[in-house]
Amino acid sequence: MRDLVIVGAGITGAAVFRASARAGLSVCLLDRGRAGGATTAVTSGLFHGGLRYxxxxxxxxxxxxxxxxxxxxxxxxxxxxxxxxxxxxxxxxxxxxxxxxxxxxxxxxxxxxxxxxxxxxxxxxxxxxxxxxxxxxxxxxxxxxxxRVDVCGLVQGLLAQGRAAGGEVLEGRRVVAFVARDGRIMAARARGLEGRDAEFHARVFVNAAGPWAEEVAVLAGSKAVKLSLRRGVHLVIPHEPPRCGLIFPEPSGRYIGLYPREGEFWVGPTDDPQEGSPDQLAVTPSEAQRLRRSLGTILPGYPAASGRTVAGLRPIFRQFMVPGMLSRDYRIIDHSREGIGNLLSAVGGKLTSHRPMAEDILAAVLPKLEKPAPPPLAVSGGGLASRLLATHxxxxxxxxxxxxxxxxxxxxxxxxxxxxxxxxxxxxxxxxxxxxxxxxxxxxxxxxxxxxxxxxxxxxxx
Ligand SMILES: Cc1cc2nc3c(=O)[nH]c(=O)nc-3n(C[C@H](O)[C@H](O)[C@H](O)COP(=O)(O)OP(=O)(O)OC[C@H]3O[C@@H](n4cnc5c(N)ncnc54)[C@H](O)[C@@H]3O)c2cc1C
Structure with missing residues (x-):
C-alpha cells in the first residue's frame, strides 16, 4: 500500500508531492484536470511580499x-x-x-x-x-x-523532481468519493476521463484541492474546511508589454496591477466574492468591461478591446475579517478531531508560500506514518514580525x-x-x-x- 495520496496538483499539491517523494514516501498525486491548470495557471505569476497585505x-x-x-x-x-x-x-x-x-x-x-x-x-x-x-x-x-516566475515551468519542475524520486502523477482523475472504515480512509475513488472508476489506497491522504478543498473534505464526511472564495479576473492583452509593471486604481478606487509577460501583459486581478461552486466560475461582461476601462485610464492608447479574460478563485480560509483584510496565510487542518484519523486538508496560502506550506504538510503527514517529523522551519530574522509569525x-x-x-x-x-x-x-x-x-x-x-x-x-x- 502507498504511504500517501494527494488530491489536487496545483502549486500546493505539486509542492507536497515533491517534498514527500524526496522524503522517501511512496506517493501518488491525482488531479481531475491538468496539473497546475486551475488557479495556479491564472495567477499574476509573482513571488512577492504582498505590498497589498x-x-x-x-x-x-x-x-x-x-x-x-x-x-x-x-x-x-x-x-x-x-x-x-x-x-x-x-x-x-x-x-x-x-x-x-x-x-x-x-x-x-x-x-x-x-x-x-x-x-x-x-x-x-x-x-x-x-x-x-x-x-x-x-x-x-x-x-x-x-x-516573477514561469508558473507552468515551476509546477512541471516540482512534478519532475517528485517523479525522479519515485512519485506517480495521474492527471484526468477526479476524486468522487472516499472509501472509509473504522474512522480511517482506506482509498480515494477517482473517475477517469473515460468515466471508469479506480481506487487509490494509501495510509494517509492530503486534500490540496485549492478552491475545491471544501467539496473534497465533504466527500470524506468533514465539515471542517470553510473557504471564502474570492474571484480574481485578469485581462490579457496580446501586445508587447511596457518595460515596467504598473500599480493603478480601478474607477472604484481599488488598486490593481499590470504584469508584463512574454509578448503580452496581464491587467488585474479583480477581488470579488464567488457565490456557489467553484465550477460555476465565469467572467461577467461587467468584470471585463471594468478592467478595460481601468487600463484605458492609465495606458489610453493600448488596444484594451483586443484582450481576452482569465479567471481563478483565491482559496482563502474563512476568517472573521472584512473582505479587504483577509489574511493570505495558510492553514493545515488535521481531520482527526472529527474522527478521520488519516486526512489532512491544506487551505489558503500563495504561490509564494508553496514551499513552507509543503514542508508543514509533510511535517504533519510523517507522524501519521509513524516516521519522525523534521525539525520545524526556523523563523529567523529577528524582530517583531518574525515573532508574530510564530504566533499566527x-x-x-x-x-x-x-x-x-x-x-x-x-x-x-x-x-x-x-x-x-x-x-x-x-x-x-x-x-x-x-x-x-x-x-x-x-x-x-x-x-x-x-x-x-x-x-x-x-x-x-x-
Ligand atoms: C487571480 C489570482 C492571482 C494570484 N496571483 C498570485 C501571485 O501573483 N502570487 C502568489 O504568490 N499568489 C497568487 N495567487 C494566490 C495563489 O496562486 C493561489 O492561492 C494558489 O495558486 C492556489 O493553488 P492551489 O494548489 O491551492 O489551487 P489550484 O491551483 O486550484 O489547484 C487545485 C487542484 O485541485 C484539483 N482538484 C480539485 N478537485 C479535485 C478532485 N475532486 N479530484 C482531483 N483533483 C481535484 C484541481 O483540478 C486543481 O488543479 C493568486 C490567486 C488568484 C486567484
Missing amino acids: LPYDVATSYAMCLEISRLLAASPGLLKRQVFLWPVYRHHRLGMGLVESLMECYDRFADLRSSPGHFRLSASRTIDCVPAIERSGLIGSLSFDEW NRFASAALSAAMLAYHAMRHAVSRPSALRGDEGFRQAYPDLAEAPSLDQGPHREVPGFEPGADPGAKPGA
Whole structure:
C-alpha cells in the first residue's frame, strides 16, 4: 500500500508531492484536470511580499519575503526581477506621501527580497520608462520591485523532481468519493476521463484541492474546511508589454496591477466574492468591461478591446475579517478531531508560500506514518514580525501593521525624503531600465498642463 495520496496538483499539491517523494514516501498525486491548470495557471505569476497585505498583515508579508530570500539562495535562476511603478496623479485618493510611507514600510523587508528599495520618480522619468502612460495630472511615481516566475515551468519542475524520486502523477482523475472504515480512509475513488472508476489506497491522504478543498473534505464526511472564495479576473492583452509593471486604481478606487509577460501583459486581478461552486466560475461582461476601462485610464492608447479574460478563485480560509483584510496565510487542518484519523486538508496560502506550506504538510503527514517529523522551519530574522509569525495571531499582526504605517506616515510628514531615493537613485539601481531606449512608444500626445521634469518629491505629502 502507498504511504500517501494527494488530491489536487496545483502549486500546493505539486509542492507536497515533491517534498514527500524526496522524503522517501511512496506517493501518488491525482488531479481531475491538468496539473497546475486551475488557479495556479491564472495567477499574476509573482513571488512577492504582498505590498497589498502590508497595511493589515505584516506577519504574512514578512513570511513571504523570508521565503523569497530562501528561494533566491536555493534556486537563483528560478526568479526574474520585475520593476513596478506606482504612478500618482493629482486626482488619486492616495497621494505621494501616503504611498511613499507604505513603500518605506515595505523597504524594511527589502534586504530579504534582495531589492534596492523604493525610488521616487519625477513625471518625466516616469514617462521615459513608460512613454504611453497617461500624462494629464501625473505628479510622478514610486518604484519598487518583486520577482516573477514561469508558473507552468515551476509546477512541471516540482512534478519532475517528485517523479525522479519515485512519485506517480495521474492527471484526468477526479476524486468522487472516499472509501472509509473504522474512522480511517482506506482509498480515494477517482473517475477517469473515460468515466471508469479506480481506487487509490494509501495510509494517509492530503486534500490540496485549492478552491475545491471544501467539496473534497465533504466527500470524506468533514465539515471542517470553510473557504471564502474570492474571484480574481485578469485581462490579457496580446501586445508587447511596457518595460515596467504598473500599480493603478480601478474607477472604484481599488488598486490593481499590470504584469508584463512574454509578448503580452496581464491587467488585474479583480477581488470579488464567488457565490456557489467553484465550477460555476465565469467572467461577467461587467468584470471585463471594468478592467478595460481601468487600463484605458492609465495606458489610453493600448488596444484594451483586443484582450481576452482569465479567471481563478483565491482559496482563502474563512476568517472573521472584512473582505479587504483577509489574511493570505495558510492553514493545515488535521481531520482527526472529527474522527478521520488519516486526512489532512491544506487551505489558503500563495504561490509564494508553496514551499513552507509543503514542508508543514509533510511535517504533519510523517507522524501519521509513524516516521519522525523534521525539525520545524526556523523563523529567523529577528524582530517583531518574525515573532508574530510564530504566533499566527491575526489581530496582533493587524495592530503592528497599523503602527508601522502610522510611524512612517508621521516620519514622512516631518522629514524631507532622501534625494538618493529620487531619479538618480533609480538610474543607478536599474541602469538598463533608465538608459535603454524605450520599446514601448505608445501614443504620443501633447497634453495641456503637463510640465515635463516636475519633481514630485520636492514636498512630501502631496
Ligand atoms: C487571480 C489570482 C492571482 C494570484 N496571483 C498570485 C501571485 O501573483 N502570487 C502568489 O504568490 N499568489 C497568487 N495567487 C494566490 C495563489 O496562486 C493561489 O492561492 C494558489 O495558486 C492556489 O493553488 P492551489 O494548489 O491551492 O489551487 P489550484 O491551483 O486550484 O489547484 C487545485 C487542484 O485541485 C484539483 N482538484 C480539485 N478537485 C479535485 C478532485 N475532486 N479530484 C482531483 N483533483 C481535484 C484541481 O483540478 C486543481 O488543479 C493568486 C490567486 C488568484 C486567484
